[in-house]
Amino acid sequence: MMQTYIVYTGKGVKDEATLLSLYKSMLQEVEDSNAAPRTVLHHYKRSFGGFVVKLTKEEADRMAELDGVVSVFPDAKKQTPHDKYYRIDADKTFTREKHLKYSPRDTEGHGTHTASTAAGNLVSGASMLGLGQGTSRGGATSARIAVYKVCWDGRCNIADILAAFDDAIADGVDILSASIGGDNYMNYFSDGLSIAAFHAMKNGIVAVFSAGNSGPTPAIVENLSPWSIAVAASTLDRKFVTKVDLGDNRTFEGVSVNTLDLKGELYPIIYGGDAPNIKAGKDESLSRYCLYNSLDPNLVKGKIVLCEGERIGMLRPPTLQAGAVGFLLQGQRGRDTSFSCGLPGSYLELKDGVSVYDYIKFTSDPTATIFKSNEVIDTLAPEVASFSSRGPNLATHEILKPDLIAPGVDIIASWSPVASVSETLGDKRKLQFNIISGTSMSCPHVSGAAAYIKSFHPAWSPAAIRSALITTGLLTQNMPIEANFHLLRAAKPMRGNNNRDAEFACGAGQIDPSKAVKPGLVYDAGESDYVRFLCGQGYSSKMLQLITGDNSSCTSETTYRTARDLNYPSFALQAKHGKTNVGGSFYRTVTNVGSPTSTYKATVTAPEGLKIQVIPSVVSFTSLGQKRRFVLSIDGAIDAAIVSGSLVWDDGEFQVRSPIIVFDLPTP
Known part of the structure; x- marks a missing residue:
């Protein structure tokens, strides 16, 4: 039985003729002797390498064994969003009826809603027939939007999504906002969104994804790659x-x-x-x-x-x-x-x-x-939405996902006038604004905030921008709903300690874009750091060289022993609860982006039964861009499945907060 597969070959090659010749020879090597010649349906050539082809399962298995192939995986369908020129495995006949359907126009509304949340000018008098009335605006009002359409008839195929990322990266976008359901694959390079986000990171582009709408079941959070941002959803006031x-x-x-x-x-x-x-x-x-x-x-x-x-x-x-x-x-x-x-x-x-x-x-x-x-x-807001997907991260347990949380419930934003307001047969309303919920709605809030930070710090890496958002996240202190670009009201703190899923539901807390512009310190990371992380996760030098296009290799000097060595702005330690001798160390580096001359002191909040130390507990800087290393160690025992603490670096002006979570994996 034939099926559409994506063959990922790693780094892109600019010589298109050579590329196609290589792919054709690979197909000839794996195709069944009595089969018709296989045809490349599409090839990715601008930002990363790979192609789309119909194969039998046996042919796909043989393809995966070839030199030069990183991974081969089926062209899976993802959950909704939207808008450019991508329908790879489609009926190519063009009729008047298909003109709108197979055009860049948004016929479902989801893409218009998320795009206008991320960026867009102020619109006064916005409402859904009188509900949610006020002034609507995008997160980054002066940003320009490039929209790439990848979803058709409710289908968002990975082959199409990768084509959009390939073009978007080559087009030089700064932020990629993808309100698309992902996977919790154990292999980061058998997940199309993870692949796309890796190459976005290589090109200095922040990739922001929705965390999924399958809550409150534990361990079902989506879009797990450590080089991207996964966003949970909170309620509004x-x-x-x-x-x-x-x-x-x-x-x-x-x-x-x-x-x-x-x-x-x-x-x-x-x-x-x-x-x-x-x-x-x-x-x-x-x-x-x-x-x-x-x-x-x-x-x-x-x-x-x-x-x-x-x-x-x-x-x-x-x-x-x-x-x-x-x-x-x-x-x-x-x-x-x-x-x-x-x-x-x-x-x-x-x-x-x-x-x-x-x-x-x-x-x-x-x-x-x-x-x-x-x-x-809503006097109880903000709280974690019941539908928002929870951690822990099944791909790498000690990388905290979701990363943070943003408004995702009853969000009013622009709507395509040709789209159904409610997806109800017979609903004839045609509106310019609609009110919907989901992590799809929380994702562009963070994308807009990331664009806002980028406008102040154009040279910051994706990791630095993510760090700024995470370490200024509001979990137990003042949290203005200016994080929601639709309502500028004061709000209560996010009560993470009252949530049974703790940071597995809300990450580092609710975004605060105004504070994230001036975070004081950042936990930075680049491609070499993620390569060392991947070495520690068991990826081979051969595979990594295909992905990076250089001579990256996994040696004792270039391999992180555990995920705890990755310079991530949160700390997650897996342990058995009820047992003694829980322990682990995290090696981190902070970069000064606050005051040129400053001294930060570490303040640790530790849950009962655990001793958490930071060495050194004081770090001093004499210039911007200066780096300081420290080690955070955890010892003791936990008597619950999840316990939470925090580390705050404080110089009197900036408070740089990182969540600490010690957890036992939930029983399947």
């Missing part, structure tokens, strides 16, 4: 609540982004489980969740439907399709995320949903109405 009135004068408050209003008119309400579509072969086990085609239109038309379930995604099409005028969804997930739908709706917590269910069951003519959403202050 606003939320949208939607009031529901029952015919017996009881009122319940749910959450949704509901721009539609039944204007207080009472409608009959029915439980989805009582309206199965028998003619379509559905029963109560499906209709109770309001799954597609599971509801009988004759029973739900003109009524509000009460549905069970945790996510609105599967609910959106059938309620409109079946003719309902509204719906209520009951579930047990946290109510920290609203949703938009093509008809009035509200998500109720379980106990309220049970009350509505009882009302329907024990009332002869049950009725209800749903009101337009109201915006209220």
Whole structure:
């Protein structure tokens, strides 16, 4: 069986004719003797080397063994985002109907939303039909945006993503913002996004990714490469609540982004489980969740439907399709995320949903109405969004991921006028702004902040910019929501110590772009540092030479013994809890980017049972750019699966904070 594969060959070669000749000879060497000649569908030639081809599994295995090949992996599909000229394995016929579909235009809205969050001028009077009203702006208002379209029909293929990165790197962008679901592969060079980010780093480009929307399950964070930034999602100090009135004068408050209003008119309400579509072969086990085609239109038309379930995604099409005028969804997930739908709706917590269910069951003519959403202050914000993916990092346990957190819940930003507002069949609204949630939304907040830092420090490396964002992250101290470029309000501290996943949920804390411009010290790293890290992870000299294009080799002098030796601005130590003799040392170097003459003192906050030392505990500088080395050592025992501390370097003007986490891996 043929499948599309990506053959990654490492560093790019500028001589295109030589490159294609090499790839063709490689294909001839591996293709089955009785097979038709294989064709290179696309080749990457500007920033890194590789090609796309259809192969059998046996041919792919033979290809992986050839000299000059770093890795061979299937062209996997990723989760959404968007916009340029990439559809490698596509129907090339061009018709009027496909003109918009296969054009750079954003037909789904996701790309427009994320791009306008990262950069863009101020727009007054922005709102989603009155919700979230105010002035919208991108993180870096004066930045120029280059958009590369890689997603089609909900498919974001790695081959297309790599093509976009190849061009973007060659185009000389400064920041690459990719709100795309990644992987937690053990092999960094069998992951297309990790490959792309490595070559971006080589070219001085910051790569920012979303951490994933699969929380709160542990150890499922995505985009794990240490040369990129993975961003988790936090709530804002606003939320949208939607009031529901029952015919017996009881009122319940749910959450949704509901721009539609039944204007207080009472409608009959029915439980989805009582309206199965028998003619379509559905029963109560499906209709109770309001799954597609599971509801009988004759029973739900003109009524509000009460549905069970945790996510609105599967609910959106059938309620409109079946003719309902509204719906209520009951579930047990946290109510920290609203949703938009093509008809009035509200998500109720379980106990309220049970009350509505009882009302329907024990009332002869049950009725209800749903009101337009109201915006209220969320006094608990900012908190980690329930959907935000958690660590630890399965590729390299002692590299903390996610790196940090940014607003990703109920974010208002620009929207493509040809895109569906809610992905609901029958929703005809055409808007210039939309309110959606996800780590896709938090990612461009960090991208905008990185661009803001870059505008002040154009010569800083990607690692220096990441360090500035991490060490100024706000976890237990004042945290202004100026980190959210839509709302400039004061906010409470991120309560990382109250979160059972600790830094595995929020990294170093919420971004503070204004402080990140002047971090005082940075933990810098470059390609040679990551090569030493990769040597320590078991990558061979031969493979690394293909990737770097130089004579890099793994020797005792060029290999980091463990991931703890990488100059990362956070500290993560894996240990068994309940055991004695927990210990480990971290070797770090800080670079002075604050005051030319300064002296920093180390302040350590250690969890109970652990002794954390920093040697030396005082470092002095006499010029900018000067470097100082130190060792942080941890000894003792932990009595919980995760314990947290911190290291702060303080010179009286700058406070450079790094999280410290000691953890036991969760049981699968």
